[in-house]
Amino acid sequence: GQQLNQSPQSMFIQEGEDVSMNCTSSSIFNTWLWYKQEPGEGPVLLIALYKAGELTSNGRLTAQFGITRKDSFLNISASIPSDVGIYFCAGQRLYNTDKLIFGTGTRLQVFP
């Protein structure tokens, strides 16, 4: 099935460091979403982006909808141990009930 290109694949960082990850596509999306998934659980929505160039924050998390509408970025500032998990980007081509196309995921490990 189709998946978006997400990088890096994994990150091992020290508590307090900032984190950046990105997601790219060959197709245009009208909505970009970022989810976090912890072991044994479903993805939890972190940030939703609806307009090209949009920059949205949720606490220490900031995400941007790329100008080309083919990419998105997620930054986490001052990481803490509970940030550990797998971060997925997802795109929607059409309206908000359209199917989600997910990225391959970025596994984040934070060491104290």
Add this chain to the structure above:
Amino acid sequence: DAGVTQSPTHLIKTRGQQVTLRCSPKSGHDTVSWYQQALGQGPQFIFQYYEEEERQRGNFPDRFSGHQFPNYSSELNVNALLLGDSALYLCASSPGQGSQTQYFGPGTRLLVL
């Protein structure tokens, strides 16, 4: 306000058997989507139900079928199970209109032996 709920949480079946998974959407949501997540991968869209009809379908064989009930809850049925059907099956709900996007349940972990 209850979120998306799914049952059962875990299931073990053997090849050739049939399975039914269940999902109750978040309050106020009338659209249910199902995704399959294999180990180490992102979720893959199976299909979506709205007004008790299949509205969109991903690249999955006819062995995967579903149903939506008048109360918006949904079932996913998989017939003639294969080893490769082992995965986490996720249900996501959203309102039929408006700006909210999809919210996921905890998933059902299916193991096919």
